Amino acid sequence: MSKGVQYYVQEANEAQKRVTEYRQTVKSWKFDTIAVHGMYSLEETLANQGSIAEPIFVSTSQAYRDSDEMEAGLSYQMPTWAYSRIHNPTVYYLEETLALLETYSTDLDASALCTSSGMSAIKQAIEPFLEKKDDKPINFVTPSQIYGGTYQLFNVRMPERGAVPHWVEDPSDIETWKDQIDENTRFLYAEMPTNPQQSCFDIEEVAKLAHEHGIPLIVDSTISTPALLRPIQFGADIVGHSLTKTIGSSGSAIGGAIIARHNLTSKHLTDEQKGNYAVWLKLLPFRDSGPCMSPYSAYVFLNEIKTLRIRMKHYSENAMEVVRFLKNHPKIEKIDYLGVEDHKNHNLAKKYMKLVDSDTPMFGHLMSIYIKGDSSNTRAFFDKLNLFRRATDLGRTKSIATICAISTHLQQGEEGQKKAGIPQNLVRLCIGGEDSQDIINDLKQALE
Ligand SMILES: Cc1ncc(COP(=O)(O)O)c(C=O)c1O
Structure with a gap:
């Protein structure tokens, strides 16, 4: 029934x-x-x-x-x-x-x-x-x-x-x-x-x-x-x-x-x-x-x-090490990283971005670096990277580099890129889980 x-x-x-x-x-x-x-x-x-x-x-x-x-x-x-x-x-x-x-x-x-x-x-x-x-x-x-x-x-x-x-x-x-x-x-x-x-x-x-x-x-x-x-x-x-x-x-x-x-x-x-x-x-x-x-x-x-918190901590700490290396490098025009105290949005980021279950501000793995000179200098640096993977991607366990103007933001055209603040010499770096010294060594040889 x-x-x-x-x-x-x-x-x-x-x-x-x-x-x-x-x-x-x-x-x-x-x-x-x-x-x-x-x-x-x-x-x-x-x-x-x-x-x-x-x-x-x-x-x-x-x-x-x-x-x-x-x-x-x-x-x-x-x-x-x-x-x-x-x-x-x-x-x-x-x-x-x-x-x-x-x-x-x-x-x-x-x-x-x-x-x-x-x-x-x-x-x-x-x-x-x-x-x-x-x-x-x-x-x-x-x-x-x-x-x-x-x-x-x-x-x-x-x-x-x-x-x-x-x-x-x-x-x-x-x-x-x-x-x-x-x-x-x-x-x-x-x-x-x-x-x-x-x-x-x-x-x-x-x-x-x-x-x-x-x-x-x-x-x-x-x-x-x-x-x-x-x-x-x-x-x-x-x-x-x-x-x-x-x-x-x-x-x-x-x-x-x-x-x-x-x-x-x-x-x-x-x-x-x-x-x-x-x-x-x-x-x-x-x-x-x-x-x-x-x-x-x-x-x-x-x-x-399952390992998100521990990964974000590791990536963020690695990113800070990279910023310390790049900050006064003669070939770098500017770095945008929220962890840098003189970044326009540092205080806002500090208010909202903290490693969960702690009071420690943490700023993640993403940064934009601007290479001095014209776009050929940017491409030369980009093409010499060995450890970084050149890709339109981010958030990877492997460090990734992207020239946004020719990839993620290509469809927007020049005007859209200008509105969004994407110049030709911007390289987005997304720092991964490798040892920070190996990441720095790769950036160093590519900049040289
Ligand atoms: C901030 C942000 N939102 C959304 C997307 C789109 O995600 P998906 O590629 O999974 O469609 C991306 C991709 O890069 C992104 O970076």
Whole structure:
């Protein structure tokens, strides 16, 4: 005889109650413990043949016990993973770890949604805010100093669908944000810090400004990672990540994530959308457009995130050593690194970027160096690097060098590069996990 849909809903509610209780225990742990174990409990370990690693669930879909359970799941009356374009158990472990890390040491709660890339995370995160309800033009406010791919999305793709960016020239100046907001602004967006210009903004001030206008603040925190900065704690509504970068340091998977606080601020969304934005996105718009993360990639990121804090510490310390070497080098015109005391944004960075579970300011692995002379000098230096890998990439365990004007920011053209502050002699260095002396020796021979 049929058990009925309600039987399965009740059974799932009881299971969910146990998960919620366990989540509270996980939330009380220290950062490293959450990063290492997340929601993959001992009970789940034993239920998976004792596998200490989170299993990779390669299956495209879930089988149900009977038609009632199938209906309960597919009508979203109970948690289910159903089909891997919507949910997947391996991806779930990563999502929970990210949500817990981004709200670490707060009473706030958030949910996460993993995506196929950092770009798809940004696009998914912003689109629901841009729904056109009347003939009024829609805009959003963002610094022009942002990752080149995001600049393209904002400057080309969004205007194609009727939403225009209002550019902030100096994100560290709250007045320039105020100047760009009007009654048709849907959200404020920024990176902290930016790639590669190392500009910063005051998260608390900008979040307050956004909320005064009834709109959310979205922060791309890819460069900081939750080991150095957790923007939700300072008032941000949504955090976006390219997991491809520092969280996935080995460089073997592409992926992104949206972490949204519960009950976020937006006068444009319904209560249902705002309550648990990441889950609403997952169950509806994301399901209908399909930019899901592969379970293989989730497995890669899950393994990498376990050592995030210790890696960020090592990379940051290495970067400081490199800066000490380059600072007075005769072939270097300028260095932009947030850890340098006379950097314009040093104090802002110091306020927000601290190694988690400590009071120690730490500034990450990314710096921009400007080579003296014309672009041929820059290319000569770049081409002589041996240990650094020449690539359009960052956040790797291996040190990476990039000439942004001919790679990450090429599509923007000369005018866009000027607006974003990308001259031809800028070389972005992303310092990795090698011994700092070997990194310095490589820079030394290339400069000579
Ligand atoms: C700050 C930042 N955000 C987003 C992205 C886009 O991420 P993905 O390459 O994973 O799409 C990048 C890529 O470099 C980035 O540096």
